[in-house]
Amino acid sequence: MTNPGYKRFRPRWHRERMPIFWWLGQFSYIKFISRELTSLAVAYTAVFLVVQFWALSQGREVYGRLLEFLRSPGALVFHVLVFAVLLFHTVTWLNLAPKALVLHLGGRRIPDRAVLAAHYLAWVAACAAVAWVLLGGS
């Protein structure tokens, strides 16, 4: 017996430690962490909405300066990236919806494709609603 830590009738189970960056070890884990980090883009957009409202409330000039800022190349590049992340959030979220929403109609299970299609249709409807609210209902 060459392992001094070993106790004959209380053997030592080996427990592997999880490395801190376990999520870099496999592509599916990388995808998972990327999906989770989309929440930062969601928070940013929500906060920016508030900033937009604040700028509007401060008068035409302040709002104009915000629009100027949005047109700047730095802001545009950054917002393209955030927009891509928001799309990633939408697609990953909607694609997982059929897993969480299992409904039965008349004893038969509604197929996942139908649930998925309904969600994407809802997305289209929501986009139309947002455009109507922000751009004008006239």
Added chain:
Amino acid sequence: MSETITLEVQRYRPEEEALPTWERFEVPLKPKWMILDALNYIKDELDGSLSYRWACRMGVCGSCGMMVDGKPVLTCATYLSSLGPGPVRVAPLKAFPVIRDLVIDVEDFVGKLESVKPWIIREEEKPLAQGEYLQTPEELAHYKQYSMCINCLLCYAACPIAALEPGFVGPAAIALAQRYNLDSRDQGTPERMDVLSQEHGIWSCTFVGECSVVCPKNVDPAGAIQRYKVQAAADWWKSVLWPWGGTKRSMGPAPG
């Protein structure tokens, strides 16, 4: 095709060494061999001290789960020839303590499984004279998928939360709880919800989804957990907004 392939097997002999080591074996590369056949060859011909579990060798008992080239698989269901030139790394299932070589300690899992009460729970048993509980094929279809679980624990090995949080009830246990929750003969959903709607129950799950990817029986534990989250959240809100309603004892239709 070459004649042999190298297997790099994790050895752990706690009476000899403090940490696991890797040992290489040359095994014949026969076209119809599974990893399990290679391990049996090693034990028969090369090193009889190699310790590992297996039983049915046809993918129904759930004994032979191991990490092969970093992926949790049933060794009786994975072709040796599908793993390229090698060396093929065989290691014990992740997220479990290792007793010896490729053998893991599953006591924790058994405790977790027992805690979700994987049996039919009834408020009152029907007297024997009234006959059996009847169930239509439609009612069976509600839970059949979750009943296919063979407790192979590949889902726990794939789940990063199971590795990070030893207390996490885990995919298989929750899927099996759902198998009974959705069974029309069962009336135990509220009891199981007390166990599962806990921090180490379903709420530790962040829907990584790897459990369903590796499941050899297409149980889809990830789906079971997400459905249960919706149900548990709805139940929680109901108990907050309608506290006078009381805990419903039965969540399913009365069996005919």
Added chain:
Amino acid sequence: MRRSNEPFFWALFSGGGMLAALCLPAVALLMWFAVPLGWVEAPAYEALVARLGHPLLRLVLFVFITLCLFHWGHRFRFTLYDGLQLKHLFGLIATICYGGAAALSLVAAYVLWTFP
């Protein structure tokens, strides 16, 4: 065994996630590109203020923004727990995530309330 109160935060996360998934890409496309770059006819300043100032719309927006913030709070909390193995700092993390979300929601409430 008392059931956990996680469902409360999970429901906020879930509602916020669904609303964010459905609405935010359109919001971003319009706010950050279409309007500033003139892809669409930008509404006049006064008309915009008048329409967005509608109390019902401001209420809806407050709820929407709050849910998005709590979606972030809940999800980021678990990202820190699992991604950086900081579960032992659960008190600090909960404060930053949910406290942060709550604080920003209050700011949103103030801005929307005082909107002309």
